Amino acid sequence: MRGDLAKAFELRNTPVFRRAPLPKSYSDFLGRKLFLFLLTIQGLGAFALITLGVMLKKLGVARSVMQPRTRHEINRSGVALLPMFIFVALALGFLVIGQTVSALARYGATNYLGSTMVIVVVRELGPLLTAMLVLARVGTANVIELGTARALGEVEALEALGIDPVHYLIVPRVIGMMAGIFSLTIYLIIGALASGYLFAFLQDVPLTPGDYFKQLLDSLDWLDFALLALKTIAFGFFIAIVTCYHGLAQPLRLEDVSRVAVRAVSQGVIVCVLVDAIFIVLYLVT
Amino acid sequence: MNEPISLAVIEMRAATVGAMRDASLIILEDVNWSIAPGEFWVVAGQEHAGKSDLLMLAAGLMAPVAGSCKLFGSETRDFGEAELPERLRVGFVFQGGQLFNQLTIAENVALPLRYQKNLTAAETARPVELLLELLELKPFANSTPLNVPANWRRRAALGRALILKPEVLLLDNPQAGLAARHLQWWLRFLDQLGRGHEHFGGAPMTIVATADDLRPWKTGPRQFAFLRDKKFIPLGNWTTVESAGDPVVQELLTAAAGIT
Numbered sequence: 001m002r003g004d005l006a007k008a009f010e011l012r013n014t015p016v017f018r019r020a021p022l023p024k025s026y027s028d029f030l031g032r033k034l035f036l037f038l039l040t041i042q043g044l045g046a047f048a049l050i051t052l053g054v055m056l057k058k059l060g061v062a063r064s065v066m067q068p069r070t071r072h073e074i075n076r077s078g079v080a081l082l083p084m085f086i087f088v089a090l091a092l093g094f095l096v097i098g099q100t101v102s103a104l105a106r107y108g109a110t111n112y113l114g115s116t117m118v119i120v121v122v123r124e125l126g127p128l129l130t131a132m133l134v135l136a137r138v139g140t141a142n143v144i145e146l147g148t149a150r151a152l153g154e155v156e157a158l159e160a161l162g163i164d165p166v167h168y169l170i171v172p173r174v175i176g177m178m179a180g181i182f183s184l185t186i187y188l189i190i191g192a193l194a195s196g197y198l199f200a201f202l203q204d205v206p207l208t209p210g211d212y213f214k215q216l217l218d219s220l221d222w223l224d225f226a227l228l229a230l231k232t233i234a235f236g237f238f239i240a241i242v243t244c245y246h247g248l249a250q251p252l253r254l255e256d257v258s259r260v261a262v263r264a265v266s267q268g269v270i271v272c273v274l275v276d277a278i279f280i281v282l283y284l285v286t
Numbered sequence: 287m288n289e290p291i292s293l294a295v296i297e298m299r300a301a302t303v304g305a306m307r308d309a310s311l312i313i314l315e316d317v318n319w320s321i322a323p324g325e326f327w328v329v330a331g332q333e334h335a336g337k338s339d340l341l342m343l344a345a346g347l348m349a350p351v352a353g354s355c356k357l358f359g360s361e362t363r364d365f366g367e368a369e370l371p372e373r374l375r376v377g378f379v380f381q382g383g384q385l386f387n388q389l390t391i392a393e394n395v396a397l398p399l400r401y402q403k404n405l406t407a408a409e410t411a412r413p414v415e416l417l418l419e420l421l422e423l424k425p426f427a428n429s430t431p432l433n434v435p436a437n438w439r440r441r442a443a444l445g446r447a448l449i450l451k452p453e454v455l456l457l458d459n460p461q462a463g464l465a466a467r468h469l470q471w472w473l474r475f476l477d478q479l480g481r482g483h484e485h486f487g488g489a490p491m492t493i494v495a496t497a498d499d500l501r502p503w504k505t506g507p508r509q510f511a512f513l514r515d516k517k518f519i520p521l522g523n524w525t526t527v528e529s530a531g532d533p534v535v536q537e538l539l540t541a542a543a544g545i546t
Binding site for chain 1: 306307308342345347370373374378380382384385386387397398400401402404405406407446447
């Protein structure tokens with residue numbers, strides 16, 4: 001049994017393993033799913049460590065090529081998404097925050113406004129919604145681009161030119177996504193809180209802008225800023241790793257790309273929720 | 287007793303070649319091959335005989351499953367970051383070109399130079415322009431590969447492999463699917479490189495090309511080998527090729543593939 005388990009982990013070509021006929025018994029089926037899950041965790045973990053290693057080791061290598069590529073990725077994962085995020089911030093403010101402010105005012109609970117907003121918008125909704133939107137817009141594109149590059153042999157071409165594919169293809173995407181999610185979260189939070197107040201103001205909620213923003217500031221402490229930064233950077237890192245791993249780490253054929261993109265997005269959502277859960281525990285502990 | 291010093295540029299001893307996509311799949315066994323500086327080899331074989339994988343192994347892009355493969359005297363199995371300068375002495379041209387579709391032809395050609403020497407686009411403009419001129423690619427300099435005819439794309443891939451002025455040039459089936467005019471240009475240009483081209487310092491370049499049709503390679507001082515039944519079989523010069531009775535060699539001498 002132990003030998004079989006070791007053999008399962010030694011399988012180099014996981015797609016073959018995935019295509020194997022499903023075992024008849026329910027326990028075998030679950031076991032196989034568990035193996036696949038562990039193999040994915042193993043692959044993602046190794047890929048994340050390799051990427052981190054390359055990021056640190058090749059920090060100043062080929063700057064004249066890498067800096068424009070990194071700027072392009074920051075633009076793609078951040079600046080280019082700004083119009084969409086302005087719309088989402090307005091929608092979030094009008095639909096959710098405005099109603100919450102009105103409801104709290106109706107029950108005379110405006111004293112809880114600051115802490116409610118900080119918990120709902122700053123700690124949870126802002127970072128998670130940003131991560132999901134960036135995953136959908138940029139993460140999917142990452143898998144398709146890298147999967148196509150892999151299928152067309154561009155990765156082998158980079159290796160033949162002495163260019164590390166992880167350095168050239170992955171590192172700019174990781175940096176771009178970390179910077180993009182961090183910045184967009186800040187804009188989303190500011191936009192949502194401001195438009196939320198605007199909605200409440202239009203509904204004649206008896207709350208001055210000064211009181212509203214003072215309550216928000218009083219409810220925030222340095223830990224919120226630190227954990228917000230860490231959380232958004234972690235979201236960016238893991239989304240980039242999951243999407244790049246699925247696009248690049250396994251040999252692909254062109255027809256595999258769409259299927260792999262769907263899998264990468266599903267796993268990206270799961271990873272984000274897991275990272276979020278870890279930060280909830282951190283908030284509760286500190 | 288000390289091992290005799292080998293002057294071979296590429297040397298394989300009892301090498302087992304795995305497939306690039308799945309190393310557990312054995313493509314060639316017991317390959318013994320030594321390439322001296324300045325030699326021009328043509329390795330022929332039928333489809334899926336393992337030509338590309340053999341070339342990948344020779345370039346140090348993958349390690350042998352068993353046996354030894356040395357590039358400039360260094361074992362490719364141990365290749366890491368420290369051996370990058372050795373790797374860069376070898377240029378590789380893929381059969382499909384494998385250009386980066388998001389970059390222009392000029393950017394594709396400039397990429398190795400910019401990345402390896404950390405140069406800006408302005409700093410590489412002149413050498414790239416000269417090379418594009420030499421390869422008659424200037425009209426396509428600012429086009430992306432998808433907007434360039436396949437024959438010219440292959441030439442751009444050659445430019446990308448030559449920009450770092452390598453000592454060894456490996457070409458995967460360079461004549462496949464080329465129009466007659468382009469095929470003649472390639473044969474002439476590779477011969478010039480083999481003799482020593484002034485643009486690349488004048489020293490004779492070591493060249494290895496794979497082929498699925500031997501006929502275009504008839505002229506010139508070349509060494510021939512072919513692949514059959516997982517074996518690498520050296521033949522010698524063209525006279526030996528013509529007199530070889532092996533049915534695979536005969537087929538490669540009459541194959542219509544490669545000439546359009």
